[in-house]
Amino acid sequence: MESSTKFPKDFLWGAASAAYQIEGAPTADGKGPSIWDTFAKILGKTKNGTNGDIAVDHYHRYHEDVELMQKMGLKAYRFSIAWSRIIPDGDGAINQAGLQFYVDLVADLKAHGVEPVVTLYHWDLPQALQDKYGGWESRQVIAAFAKYCRVVFERLGADVKYWVTFNEQNVFTALGYRWASHPPNVKDIKRMYAANHIVNLANATAINLFHKLVPNGLIGPSFGYGEVYPATSDPNDVLAAVNANQFNNDWWMDVYCRGTYPVKIMKTLQTLGIAPEVTSADDQLLKSAHPDFIGLNYYHGGTVEAPTMTTPAHTKQLTNIDPYLMAGDAENGITPEKLLFHSVENPHLEKTSFGWEIDPIGFQVAFRQIYEKYQLPIFVTENGLGAFDQLTEKHQVHDDYRIKYLQQHLLALKGALDDGVPVIGYCAWSFTDLLSWLNGYDKRYGFVYVDRNDTDAKSLTRYPKDSYYWYQKVIASDGKTL
Numbered sequence: 126m127e128s129s130t131k132f133p134k135d136f137l138w139g140a141a142s143a144a145y146q147i148e149g150a151p152t153a154d155g156k157g158p159s160i161w162d163t164f165a166k167i168l169g170k171t172k173n174g175t176n177g178d179i180a181v182d183h184y185h186r187y188h189e190d191v192e193l194m195q196k197m198g199l200k201a202y203r204f205s206i207a208w209s210r211i212i213p214d215g216d217g218a219i220n221q222a223g224l225q226f227y228v229d230l231v232a233d234l235k236a237h238g239v240e241p242v243v244t245l246y247h248w249d250l251p252q253a254l255q256d257k258y259g260g261w262e263s264r265q266v267i268a269a270f271a272k273y274c275r276v277v278f279e280r281l282g283a284d285v286k287y288w289v290t291f292n293e294q295n296v297f298t299a300l301g302y303r304w305a306s307h308p309p310n311v312k313d314i315k316r317m318y319a320a321n322h323i324v325n326l327a328n329a330t331a332i333n334l335f336h337k338l339v340p341n342g343l344i345g346p347s348f349g350y351g352e353v354y355p356a357t358s359d360p361n362d363v364l365a366a367v368n369a370n371q372f373n374n375d376w377w378m379d380v381y382c383r384g385t386y387p388v389k390i391m392k393t394l395q396t397l398g399i400a401p402e403v404t405s406a407d408d409q410l411l412k413s414a415h416p417d418f419i420g421l422n423y424y425h426g427g428t429v430e431a432p433t434m435t436t437p438a439h440t441k442q443l444t445n446i447d448p449y450l451m452a453g454d455a456e457n458g459i460t461p462e463k464l465l466f467h468s469v470e471n472p473h474l475e476k477t478s479f480g481w482e483i484d485p486i487g488f489q490v491a492f493r494q495i496y497e498k499y500q501l502p503i504f505v506t507e508n509g510l511g512a513f514d515q516l517t518e519k520h521q522v523h524d525d526y527r528i529k530y531l532q533q534h535l536l537a538l539k540g541a542l543d544d545g546v547p548v549i550g551y552c553a554w555s556f557t558d559l560l561s562w563l564n565g566y567d568k569r570y571g572f573v574y575v576d577r578n579d580t581d582a583k584s585l586t587r588y589p590k591d592s593y594y595w596y597q598k599v600i601a602s603d604g605k606t607l
C-alpha cells in the first residue's frame with residue numbers, strides 16, 4: 126500500500142559532525158588539549174597514526190562549509206562543542222576566544238537558514254580533567270561538566286533551540302573503559318560501569334540545568350541504538366534477544382527516560398561484582414531529569430542466540446571489524462554477554478565494505494520500540510554509510526551506493542511517520558568527509574568530499590558528491606522525490 130503520510134513541513138533535514146573529527150586547530154585561540162589529542166598520538170592506536178590535528182580544517186573553513194550547507198538547502202546542522210576550547214583546563218577560566226568560534230558559527234548558520242543543533246559532549250574530555258580527577262571515573266567531573274554547560278547555555282541558549290547532552294554514551298564508555306580502543310585507554314569492565322554511572326549523573330544534571338536556563342529549548346541524549354534480533358524462533362534465542370536488548374539498549378535508555386536501570390542486567394552485573402554503586406541521591410537525580418527528545422544514532426543492530434559459556438570461533442569473526450559488536454571473548458573469564466546472549470551473523474543482511482550490516486527495517490523497528498516505550502519524540506542525530514569514495518578527474522564522486530543507503534533509511538523513517546511516531550528530523554552522518562576515529566580519512570561518510578588522505582592533508586578542497594545533489598532534491602521536495 127502507498128503511504129499517505131508526508132514529511133512534516135518543518136522537518137529538520139540535516140547533517141552532522143563532531144568537533145575532533147572536523148575542526149583541526151588543536152591549540153588555536155587558547156584551546157587546551159583533550160583526551161583525544163593525547164590518545165591519537167599513542168603509537169598503534171589509530172589507523173596509520175591519523176589524528177585530528179588538521180582534520181578537515183573546519184575551524185578555519187567553517188564559512189565555506191556553511192555556504193555549501195545553504196546551497197544544498199540543509200535545514201539543520203548538528204555539530205559538537207570542544208569543551209577544552211571553552212574551558213581549556215576543564216573547570217577553570219573561561220576562554221572567550223574559544224567560545225567566540227561557536228558564537229560565530231551559530232550566527233553564520235542562522236544567517237544561512239540552517240538550524241544549529243549543538244552536542245555538548247562528543248568524546249573529547251579536556252585532558253586536564255583526566256589528569257586531575259581521573260576523568261569520568263570521578264564525580265568531580267560532574268560539577269566541571271555543569272560549569273561548562275552553564276557557560277554555553279548562557280551564551281548560546283537564546284540562539285540554539287536543539288541540544289544534545291552526550292553522544293553515544295554506550296560507545297565511548299565501552300571503547301574507552303572496557304576495550305582500551307578509545308581514551309582513556311582502560312581495559313576494565315567494572316571501571317566502565319562505574320564511569321558510565323557517573324556520566325548518567327552528569328547527563329541528568331545537565332538536563333535539569335538546561336531546563337532552568339533555557340526554558341524554550343529542547344535537549345536530549347544521542348544514543349547509539351541497535352535492535353537485537355533472535356537468530357531463530359527457539360524460545361531460548363528469543364530470551365537471549367530480550368537479554369541483549371536490555372543489555373545493549375535499555376541499560377542506557379531506561380536511565381535516560383525513566384531514571385532506572387533494567388533489573389535483570391543490574392542483577393547480572395551484581396553477580397559478577399561489576400555493578401555500579403547507586404546511592405539514593407543518585408536515584409533521585411536520575412528520576413528528576415526528563416529529556417525532551419531522544420537523539421537516535423542508527424547504524425545497525427545485532428543478532429543473538431542462547432548464551433553459551435564457551436566462546437565459539439564465530440564470535441571471533443566479529444571482533445576488530447566493528448567496535449559495536451565486540452563480543453566478550455577479548456576478556457578472560459565470565460562476562461555479562463556469556464551469561465546473557467551469544468552474538469551471531471545475520472544471514473539476511475548485506476554488509477558495507479567496512480563490515481557493518483545494512484538494515485533499514487531495523488531503523489523502523491528502532492523508532493517503533495523507542496517511541497512506544499518512552500513516548501518521546503525522536504530526532505535522528507546520525508545515520509549514514511562509511512565507504513571508500515573515488516574522486517574522478519572531473520572532481521566528481523559517483524556515490525550511488527550512499528544514495529541507495531540513505532534513501533532506504535529515509536523510507537524506513539517515513540514508514541515510522543506513517544506508523545504514527547513523531548520524528549523531528551534526520552541528520553545524516555556526515556556533512557563533509559571527516560576523520561573516522563579508528564579508520565582514518567579513507568572511511569568517508571560526507572555529502573561533500575574533502576581532498577585529503579591519511580598521510581597527506583593535501584589541498585582540503587571541498588567537492589560536492591552526487592549524494593549532495595540528491596539530498597538537495599529530497600529536501601527541496603520535502604521528501605517527495607524519495
Ligand code: BGP
Pocket residue numbers: 143146292293296349422507511554560561562563564568
Ligand atoms: C558514531 C560516532 C560518530 C562517527 C560514526 C561513524 O559512533 O558518533 O562520531 O564516527 O559513529 O563511525 P566510524 O567513524 O567508526 O565509522
